[in-house]
Amino acid sequence: MTTSLITPADPAAPVSPGGRKGRPDSRGATAWRDALSIAGVWLLLIVATTIVRPDFLSSQTLLAVTFTMAISGILAVSQALIVISGGLLDLSLPVSLILSAWATVTALNNGLPTWVAIPIGIVTGAAWGLLNGLIVVFGKLNPIIVTLATGFGGLAIMLIFFKSAQIPSTSELRLYGLGRFLGLPNVFWPMVIVIVLAGLALTFTRWGRHLRAVGGNAQAAKARGIDLRRMRLATFAGAGAVAGLAGVMFSAVNPSFTPASGAGFQLIVIGAVILGGISLSGGKGNLLVLLLSVGFLATIPTSIAFFGLAPAWALVFQGALLIIAVGIDGYRLKRTAR
């Protein structure tokens, strides 16, 4: 699979000794515009809900929103890395999530200590991502089709090997999942750390520049000596490891889960990525905007509850926003191509 859409801000552009690119870059301005747009809409939602229900601005709302953000936020980072690298989408993320959670819980149920179980979960996610990467890179197949297929296959394998999994109720990981730090759910903080670290890495490291380069213009990146295969394999494995961390957190907050428990995250994660301005054509994306996007989407169901609307409205709003975001992405691409 290759994505060869040429953007005006070629991520593979040479970097001067001072670290600045050789030609003007509009990416920063676009990111700011995206951030302000989402922050504005989010603020509008908060204000509207507060007018109807002044008690919306409470610590309970903060807890509800941050808890809802935790798992989907980490998964959104995983998906964002794939999208930015030009991999289009990873549709097997729900499997990666549950497979990692299952590996973690299995390790704990077999008496392994928490400090061993957590890396097992993360490595399981990385291995799953690597499997996808190997098939995509060496099979030269469309990642969407590959991950759709491995998603089905992975679900089937899990259904063969386990019907439901339960984390030991007294395990340290479970207690962590029930606890709070600085007044917010413990599981919220790994999401923040992952977004910050991945965002910094994307912006300030050679790896991040290469990732954008491969996603933005693969042929140009190759011409500049970037090993496309290695880069894509590393991206799939790395994104898998991030999904593995999401699986570990998932197992900490869900006392019992089944192989299909991750299905509900698919739409919300893809929605967060697209709404966050991460272009499906690859090469572009800002994880700070992604954080705002995840927060905004996590606020919608809570607002719906405050408005007293039927819960199905949350899906209606999220679906409509997704369509709008895809439309904006398409408009930008057309404008760029002119």
Place this chain on the structure above:
Amino acid sequence: MTHSILTSRPALGRRFARLGLVGLAAASLTLAGCSTVGDSTGGSTDAADDGTFTLGFAVGGQPDADWQELQGDVAAGLAEQRGWDFVELSNDNSEATATKNADIFIQKGVDLVMMFNGQPSANPVIAKKYADAGIPVITFDIAQEGWYFVGVDNAAAGTEGGTALGELAKEKWDCQVDLVIEAEGTAAGQINTWRTGNAADAIGEVCPDIPAENYVKYEADGNLTTSLANAPGVFAAHPDAKNILVVGLNDQAVVGALQAATQLGRDGSIMGWGQDGGLITGANVDPNLVGSVMYFLEGYPSFAFEIADEIAAGNPPAVKDTGDDAAVSVKPCPVTQEQAAAIPGIDERVAELADAPAGTTAYDLFCKS
């Protein structure tokens, strides 16, 4: 008795590697298929027409439901007690397989079919085949016109669960209930209304002074993860509610709400009563899930054999084919967490049921409340 379960060199190297990977991807797809398509035609199925009554039994074959396979085991044991021939197939949770199984049963000349079909869109076609062949059918939990319906009395399950929870609220809180949360699974349609709606109504019967605005619904979709994702907003929207009750479509939905309460620090005074008993036993029961309603799904065949015996005796009863007017309505068993702990596991229940005298049901054996 017959019991059969039908159940340039571097370039060349790269090409092989690519083929291998394509094969791996194909294997993933195949595995996906294998998980739901089992062997339903293997083995000998010839039921010799020597006058022996032959029962065809199609288990649901849903991958995450042990009880479906165990229904087949219970039915096999009951058929053996009666000296009947027994042919078991799996619908593999597939419309196509269920339809093919109907052809096989007709071909084998069975005298009666019992089945659970979790993919009922094919049922009208299957019903036509059996009607043309003159074979009566007993269906579990999913109604089809012309088939004897055997299923749990969902309406009673909701009412009994809600009544038990209401009684606890009366005993502990003198009916001072600030919030009644209904963790719905709207896709389940009428079953959701019976289980969740009736439970809420029953709480209102026991505690009539709970204001209507204290009843709140949200979508839990019958699974813990969705419930846990959607419930926090409900708690946040009712920040002053202290004494909270939760009812829902099943245990997963209710436990999702209870876990959300724990996350938001609202679990100080909350009680949930589930349905189906899925999460009321084991080592990891939520302390606030005070009870559930058990159906003993694996024991359905013992109810169905009440009808089968009459058919085998040449006196088929009138067909009752709806949940409202069932041929046999399985009695639900509301249990507290403590009572549930005393009920044996599903394998032990199947073994006990197989050894019990004819006519004994799982409810008779295990519902001691």
